[in-house]
Amino acid sequence: MNPYVLMILISSLGLGTTLTFASSHWLLAWMGLEVNTLAILPLMAQQHHPRAVEATTKYFLTQATAAAMILFAATTNAWATGEWDINNLTHPLASSLTIMALALKVGLAPMHFWMPEVLQGLGLTTGLILSTWQKLAPFALIIQMAPNTNPMLFTTLGLLSTLIGGWGGLNQTQLRKILAYSSIAHMGWMIIILQYAPQLTLIALGVYILMASAAFLSLKMASATKMSTLTAAWSKSPILASTTALALLSLGGFPPLAGFLPKWMVLQELTKQDLPATATIMALAALLSLYFYLRLCYAMTLTIYPNTTNASTPWRTYTTQSTLALALMMTLALGLLPLAPSVMALFA
Structure with missing residues (x-):
């Protein structure tokens, strides 16, 4: 991948997470999650392999479903309470729906079915980003919503x-x-x-x-x-x-x-x-x-x-990776x- 394109995508990942961290309004938080999703999709599909494209498609559909659920829940809460504040998600239906959508985003059971299949189709570097960085923004929202959510759900x-x-x-x-x-x-x-x-x-x-x-x-x-x-x-x-x-x-x-x-x-x-x-x-x-x-x-x-030769292992070579x-x-x-x-x- 072109280094400039890679720099833009990595910067967009950081921007999306930072936007979600800094926002107290549901639309801004939702926008940060979407920037995060859109930035990692080219990284997932860069191998030009059918399995990578399949994993990217599955990830996009899953994240789009979760984003639609979050937007619907935030709109429901705004209609019921008149506020878009993340900390004031007091409507029981809206808070439960949002937690389930965020659980779908991070891969919590029983909304976990997409994660093993998606990770299997990715390279180890992109899989590392998906397993670590991509969980930060949804977890920030889950932590903010925890006081107003049913404890039995957690x-x-x-x-x-x-x-x-x-x-x-x-x-x-x-x-x-x-x-x-x-x-x-x-x-x-x-x-x-x-x-x-x-x-x-x-x-x-x-x-x-x-x-x-x-x-x-x-x-x-x-x-x-x-x-x-x-x-x-x-x-x-x-x-x-x-x-x-x-x-x-x-x-x-x-x-x-x-x-x-x-x-x-x-x-x-x-x-x-x-x-x-x-x-x-x-x-x-x-x-x-x-x-x-x-x-x-x-x-x-x-x-x-399994080794049939009695000589020292010939494949022990020095790596060029950092x-x-x-x-x-x-x-x-x-x-x-x-x-x-x-x-x-x-x-x-």
């Missing part, structure tokens, strides 16, 4: 997302689909605690972005898109295979890695709110996710690619747990 969405995200990734062999179900499960952890402690939602979102960035960049460095490809990772680069396995375990919430931090805090807050059954279900759903991460780690570190972003994200994704008190003080 609990239902959170439990369904963690269960389906864990269950759906069990029988997958495509890495991008596994990361898509991982994203659905992590969204559930963020949304279920939003009504009780919004700062924990921000912590969970920030840590997830770091972990997902480390995982996507690692797989891009290893040129791996299927589980069978991971079996050659140790022969190519033992250090990269080791750090990628640790990043995947961090995504699963394995202590003492950084991914354990948000899960620990969320379970602690749920028990404080006298919700032991909900906390138990969330913890068991986390074990489902941890299982398919362990499958990937087993394929990377304990499996050797490793600065990967090193930074990997360090943060693995070592944030000791900074837990500082992180909590920052968001308190």
